[in-house]
Amino acid sequence: MKASFLFQVWPYAAVALFAIGILIRYAFARKQADRVASDLAESWALFGHGRLLPFSLLMLLLGHLAGLLYPTKILLWNSVPFRLYALEVLAFGIGFSALVCWTFLMLRQLGRSGGSALRQVGDTVFLSLLFVSLLSGLLTAARYRWGSSWGVSTLTPYGLSLWRGKPAVALVAGMPFMVQVHVFSGFVALAALPFTRISSILIVAIRIGISLAAKPISAVTGRARRMLEMALRRHHPTTWIWPEED
């Protein structure tokens, strides 16, 4: 496949698939609250076996976000060799623990049954894709040293170019195969996420977020409505027309 599709078109397609998929699932979830609850319970049963996996996944996500948002600070940190080694070893350790936990999660998933076939396929595909992404990330870190340094010179500008809507494909197309697999599999996993039971966590999070955001808005609108009603009552034209009746 051409690099222009893999790294220019596909990232946007993946984000679009993710957004549309989540929106559709959110729309359905409003009608089928019990289904979301059962999905959530199953996701919890699958993920809730320990804290290490969510913690390591969260740390990996934050690490990647830091690379995108604070590249100069990372380079400054890496300018001292000891700090560079510490960061690389820590990141590799977190990645390794995430991979081990994910492998156990996949084995647990293989031993499970129940739910619709579509959801099961969705779960399996997503688990496999994220496994590929974690494995390729670890292999990249092992094979190509100091990814935290060269990554901010190549992959960060690529990520930012995607954000700006002008993808600089050459930045990632010139990278070794393993790096390309890591980037591409990450986007594929993102596109597959809405078709899994795990996405019910996101649906619930969105619902909570919307209700939290709606609270102050509804408070303000309710107050405004009450004030308007009072003003209308006070300045109602009938009081001028028939004052004696008031």
Next chain:
Amino acid sequence: MIPKSWRSLRRAACFAILTIFACLTIPVLAASDAAGAKTIFRKRCTACHTFGKGVKVGPDLKGVTERRTRDWLLRFIRSSSGTIQSGDPTATKLFREFKQERMPDWDDLSPEQIASILDYFALNGPEQKEPDERHAITATADELKMGRDLFHGSVRLTHGGRACDTCHSIGAGEPVRDGSLGPDLSSVYRRYQDRALTDYLKRPCFLRDPEVSTNHYLSPQESFALKAYMAQRAGLAIAAVVPPKETAGKTAPSNGTK
């Protein structure tokens, strides 16, 4: 009405701004003149002339500003045919001497452009090499040290690029910080040799930031220092010449690197 003192103050401020502007722009313009003259020389002259390497189609241009007057050169460059037809003895002699080959009339060049070319010739410009075009063997101890520092990131590159060791290693005995994304560069000098490596260092080996967004890479001095360091790592016997002014009162280092 604006008070007189304000007017004079404003005038003084304008004058100061103009002076600062002129001070800042003159060196830039001078540099662009030299660059322009170099480009014109390469594009229009080198097909038929050499500079210090003998006759080609036309005469060798080395020393031309001493052999002829500036006025004559200006006239001849802009209209060689007109000068010959006017019966100018020098032009006619040259015409006969060089098998009646007429030089094109470069009438599209302004007198200022021709003046800049003549200045370029007077300063032996075509014989001046860019710092990075020097052979690695002529590197000084300081340049070798600079190359090592730049390679391993002890000294930052002028345009903010990443140090070479972010992606490359350069053989054993160097800091273990060397990266492994790109190939080992300990024998790159032997593979490319001096000229090709100079050309290779003119652009980044792959696209990356900040080069991709700023369009700047290495300065010629940095390029030369890195080339010299790579040459040394490849086993080229560099005498590491110490510049004469540095030798006075100092012990010359035997080599630029450890």
